[in-house]
Structure formats: C-alpha cells, structure tokens
Amino acid sequence: MKGIVVKSTGSWYKVLSGEQRFDCRIKGKIRLEDSKSTNPIAVGDWVEIEPENAEQAVISHIYDRSNYIIRKAANLSKQSHVIAANVDMAYLVVTLHSPKTLLSFIDRFLLSAEAYTIPCTILINKCDLFTSEHDLATITEWKEMYSKAGYDIFCVSAHSGENIQKLSNEMAGKTVVFAGNSGVGKSSLLNALAPQFASKVASISKSHNKGTHTTTFAEMYELPNGARFIDTPGVKSFGLLDFDKEELSHYFPEIFKTSKHCQFHNCTHTHEPHCAVLLAVENGEIALSRYENYVSCLLDENTKHRK
Template sequence: MERNFDGTVIRATGSWYDVRTDGGEVVPCRIRGRLRLEGRRSTNPVVVGDRVVCRTDEGGDSLIEEIRPRRNYVIRRASNLSKESHIIAANIDRALLVVTLREPETAPEFVDRFLVTCEAYKVPATLLLSKIDLQDAEAVAAFRTVYEAAGYRVLETAAPQGEGLDAVWELLAGRTTLVAGNSGVGKSTLIRAIDPTLDIRTGAISESHRKGRHTTTFSAMYPLAGGGAVIDTPGIKGFGLIDIDGAELWHYFPEMLREAGACRFYNCTHTHEPGCAVVEAVREGRIALSRYESYLKILDEDEKYRK
C-alpha cells in the first residue's frame, strides 16, 4: 500500500537510512537519486537528524523524497584540500565534544576548529574531559582555564567509575545532543554509561600508536530512557573548516569577539594592525595564546584553499 510520511533520520550508512516516523515506527529507506544531484557539495546529502518526507510505494520500498530545511548542523571539510563537505549531524540542540589530554591526546587545534564550526552554525557546544582518572591534573587545570575563559563549559568524567555522569545526564536530558571527538576518547563508553540499555559497542586503544580504534561505524541517533536523544558518531581524525570567510573568522572565537570592539580599525584582522585590542589581550593573558595560534593557523589554511 502506497503512503507518504514524515520522520527523522536516526541512522545513516551511506546507502540505507533508518527513518523514525512521527508515530515511532522505524522504516529503512533509500534516497531518491535526484537528492544526490541537486548541486550539493556535501558527500552525504542526507544526515542523521534530518527531518525528511518519505514515500512507501506499492512494492513496499521506501524512499526519502525531500529534506526539510535544517535548523543547524555541524560540518567539516571532507578531506585535505577537498572542496566537498561532510555534514556530521543536523537539527541538534547541543554538541558535546569529548576530549582526552592523553591516551589518546586530542590536539588543541582540533578542539578549536570544532568550536569555530559550532559557533558559525549556531550550535551550542560543551567540552567534556573524558577518562579524567588517567589525565594529568595540571594539564586538566590548564585546559579548563583556557576554555572557561573563552566562555565554554567544561565537564569531567570517568565513565566506567560513574564519576561526573550526573552533570552529563543533566546536560543531555530532553535535548538532541551530538557526541563527537577523536577515536578512542570514550564517546560510546560515555553514552552506554549514561543509558546502559543502549546497544553501543566500545573498543580499546591501539597499543602500537596509542590511538583509538573506530568502534562506531556509522552515525546513529539513540533515544535516552529519560527523554532526549544522543547522536553517536564515528571518531573524527581531522576537522577542516569549510565555508567560513577568513574576514569573519574572529567572530567565532567568543573571547576575541569580546575584545575586538576596542580595536583601532573597524576592519582589523587581529594579525598585524597597530592598536589591535585582541593582540593586546593575548599579550596580557586575557586570550589564551593557544587559541590565538589556532586562529592564525586557520587563517593561513583559508588562504591556501582560496588559491
């Protein structure tokens, strides 16, 4: 019997998509060919979190025919020097970036690039220091100082021991939250600790390189027992920015945005101009040097992509 229905994409494999209808039924769907050809630069035209219009034909096959306008999304460059993008998830209430300072180490520049994208696409972001029992206390304190000064909330957890989970649960309850990070930082372990009823695989760290193994193959949305949902994603290695104008980049560093109004020139790039309040704030320690260095590296990368 032919029928049309609206729903939310809760799993995306690249060829098949699980869509949860507004009535709660999960329907496997393919996407109509034209959705791949509408001038999209994204490698994945349909993503977890998308609101979609679907049709089941008389043969019982279901197709995604239309993607509703997205409220927001988190996006990155598909690969080095690529002009294509990869959307990680759409229509989310919050992004939770899971970070470890060792075993494995999350690079500060990766954190900053992720946060810039969240700022640019209006996704509130929170940082979570995972495996806190394995981290160096001084490094943790330094990390908190940098990112709390920038305006971000920083949580700490040791999921297997149950440490810090109450604050995470409070953050997740009633919201759709993207949980992202490098492989091996403990995303799946965290989600399973929050809701043990969820069937999410976990994995160990590779001893040879002290890097994480991918335990999540495809992005998927999981409903939480107490309300809300989490989107678990495969581990992300790099985070290239896309479609962010270099002249506007500083708008997406909240601490720079706070200082920039005092710059001598209205079009200050915060790199070399005299009377730059941002550079002065870096000198005086109100803006962390690591964050400012990330800003400069991203600017330099933007110039390379424009060539």
C-alpha cells in the first residue's frame, strides 16, 4: 500500500497511509537512486509499504520525487542531506522592517526555489505595522516587482488576521514549507492558521544556525485546513543546488523569458549588444533590483555553494 513519510529519524520512518500510521524500516537494500545523499528517504516521500502488523511495516519502494530540498553535508562536498521531498509550495515570509528582509535575500531564495522547481509565494507579514505612507509605497513597489517576475505576493498579518483565511484556503490540500528570516512571523502565522495545533510544532521557532551542519530531520503535520505542513529549521533559506552559471538566468523567470529576444543565445545580459534584458531593465519592464541581484549571483563565485 502507498503512504507518505511524515517523520524520519534516519533509521526509521513514520508513514501515513490513509488514516493508518506505521513505524517503518527500509526493506533490505533499496537501491539508492541518488547515492550522493546521506538519507535515502525523506519527509514528503511517497513510498510503498508492506505492513507486518497494525503498527509496523517495511518500506519496499520509493516513488520518484517531483522535487526535493537538500542541504550539503559538512566537509563532504559530494554528500547531501535531503530535508524534504514533493513540496507543492514554499511560502517565503518577509517583512519591510522589524526585521527588515533584504531584497537580495528574497531574490536568492526565489532563485533556489526555481532551481528546485518549487513554486513560491511571497507573504508580506506584519502588514498591521506597515501603515505609513512610505511603507505602503514600498508594499506597492514589491508587489509590482514580484508579480511582474511571475510570483504571487500578498500581505498578511498574524496579529490582525488579515488574509489568513485566504492563505488557509490556498494551502488546503498542499504540501507546504514556510521559509524566511527569524523574527518575520513564521511561527505566528502557523499559530494564526491552526491555533490548537501550533504548540506541537516546536522546531520552527528554534533559531536555526546557518553555520552548523548538524543533521536536521523535518516532520510533516496535517493541519486542520488539509494542508501538509513540513516543519524544518533547514529551510530558512534553501541551500542551492549545483548548477552552471549559464543556467542562472533560467531561475529568474522574467529575465529568462525576455532573454529569448537577445541577439546571442549565450547572452549573459551584462555587456552584449542588442541584449533584450538590458533594454527591459532600462525601460522598467524588469525591476532594477532583480537585475542587480541576478548580476551579483552571476559574479559570486560561491553562488553554487552558498547555504
């Protein structure tokens, strides 16, 4: 029977199949599709299980993943740890201030999400605080910039409840992760979405130390709205998958789309004549800060290794 992995410790797995939950081990040696990974099965994986009794089963097959988030293992450049698989939506929670989310952080996150093929929606949280003329202008600017780039972006407030129902409806039935800097309100949003439930989810409120590479295992919770919420401290910002510099523009959707009109097919959109991207930046069709962050990723030798 088919089930979904809702918890993993690395040696055993909790698998949900219909209403039943099983503690599972991996049957014999399942061939590892991705031998670079330290863990063959992750939260979010769909698996085939063979029950041994009402509580225990063995995992006999792992279904192909639609996507997955990895974290590089420390000092073992070839090894990685799969944090979560089959994510339908990443919600990137951002704030204008208290704390301020940098556009460079947002653009790097979106780049990673594109590389992982995980759709991303931006939530501007704490909009109850952002009422000054200046803040409202910034919100308008961010909304315009990111919707032009192809992303959904809307304001929410965990405190006032603004758009919480909209968010809840949208999440229903999906497997989701919340990402964003510490202090932007991820835990508070979860609490607003599922008050009776949020206390169960502990790790998202723990600050995640960027510098450490301790093995982190995610856990999946079913929210009352039918969403499968993957809680992991590892997705504050996604680690980047390896990719070639030439592919970078593929992960800025609006740049990629426009680049079809560049004269050179291998245009880097920095100095080439008849570059459609440079033209679009000049006439405002592509936001300057998006372009600048594209260039800074392009120049950054560490892009592919950045956490």
